[in-house]
Amino acid sequence: MKVAKMTNVHSTPLHLRALAPYVVATALACMWASSHAQTQPQAAPLNGNAERMNTAQSSGLMVMQSAPQQPVSLEEYLRLVVRNQPGLAADRLQLNLAKADSKTAAAFPNPSAHYVQKRGEKEWGIEQPLPIFGQRGMRMENARKGEVSAVENVNVAVASTLSDAAHAFNGLLVAQQRLAVWQGAQDELGKAGRIVKGQIDAGTRSRYDGARLNLQQAQMSMQVSKAQAELKDAASRVAATAALPQWSARAAGSLQADSSSMRPGYQTLWDQAQMRLPTLRAAQAELDQAQQKIKLEEREALPTPTIGVARIRDRYDGSYNQIGVNIEVPLFDRHQGAIERAKVEAEQAELRRDAALLAAQSELQRALEQLQIRRSAVIDYEKQGLAQIAPLHQMAQDAYKLGQGTILELIDALGSINEHRLEHLELVKEMLDAEWEVRLSSGNLPDTAP
16 A cells, blocks of 8 residues: 655746756666765675785686696695685676675666656656665665675685695695605615625525515515606696696605694684684675675665655646655555564574584594693604614624625515614604694694785
8 A cells, every 4th residue: 555645836936837847867876875875884894814815816817827847735735725716706707796685785876757647647757765764875785784694605615625724735735745755765665685696606505685675675666656647636626626637746845743842722723713603604604695685674674765756737727846755654564574584583593503512622622632632642653652763774784795695684674674663753743633623623724815
């Protein structure tokens, strides 16, 4: 149901009456400009990596970084991934979509014009809706919170991609060292071969020892080739994650266990994680937007009046202006459905926020426990296992030279030394992954700004 009030104006001079529609239209335009200037919201604040990357890639065009020639550290590699990943570039465009929604929300309703001609009468006029109950401001605020939510969701995507990249980087770092271990074992076997050859030439050993050692050297060459293939595969995964498929990636980093005495405890890390974790920030941003949408729908329930100005030229009454107001009466539909839907969506967002909070607490606790176990395993193995390698190697060579050991015992000793070094590398790989999981679950992500 609509109610309209119309007023005829006859007493205005002719030249003023002719200009009346244009005067009203100009006034409406000025009113719109003033309202737009006062209520235009500030751009949504960006944070984290998305803020720094948005300026360079707001147009959606990727700025690819060339493959480095030297080995890269973990931070340098993650920076490459964030800069080059097409998937992340697509995710960052969500922010541009949110900004487009903000422009739509800030737009003032368009006026409408009409012209009617019938026998003895002509009418032309203009109508302008006026959201005088703050609907436009609420739409703009809701869109601004949508921008914040888009930024946080981009940060979630960045964190997920960085996690996969960090595990791939650790795999490459360990694969490089694994190849070095096999090559070192091959060198040690070559040195043992010279000792065996000298013993055979001296007549103290049989040719069986030489044949057995040659067989072991062939097997060692096969293991070195397998380690080289694994290294190539790990490097290819690292290069693919960085969107540089032709890159011969090389990793630089430490394989030593750091001291745990300086690492913050659970409570300190959790206090930091609540402010930094992308998943928690995204869940909170979605909750804020859902709560704002309730206010928006309640405000949208209020009617928007329309002011109209018309110029009528009648054969009998002459020319005159007509001003009217048209407003909807919310008698049957009071926007109840949309308001209830917004409230349910806010409840869902709050539950999802609480679920993300509990999951983040559990993940941080688990990551800290795993890191403590993995680091202790590496340190204990280095003290009790690796410390015995050098004496064992020397005793095996001395025993063979003095005729107290056989070729099989020498080969077995060298193989055992190599196995211990490889087992140590596996423990180191697990420790490096556990260290990254602690950084990820506490929100302590590296700076990946270009």
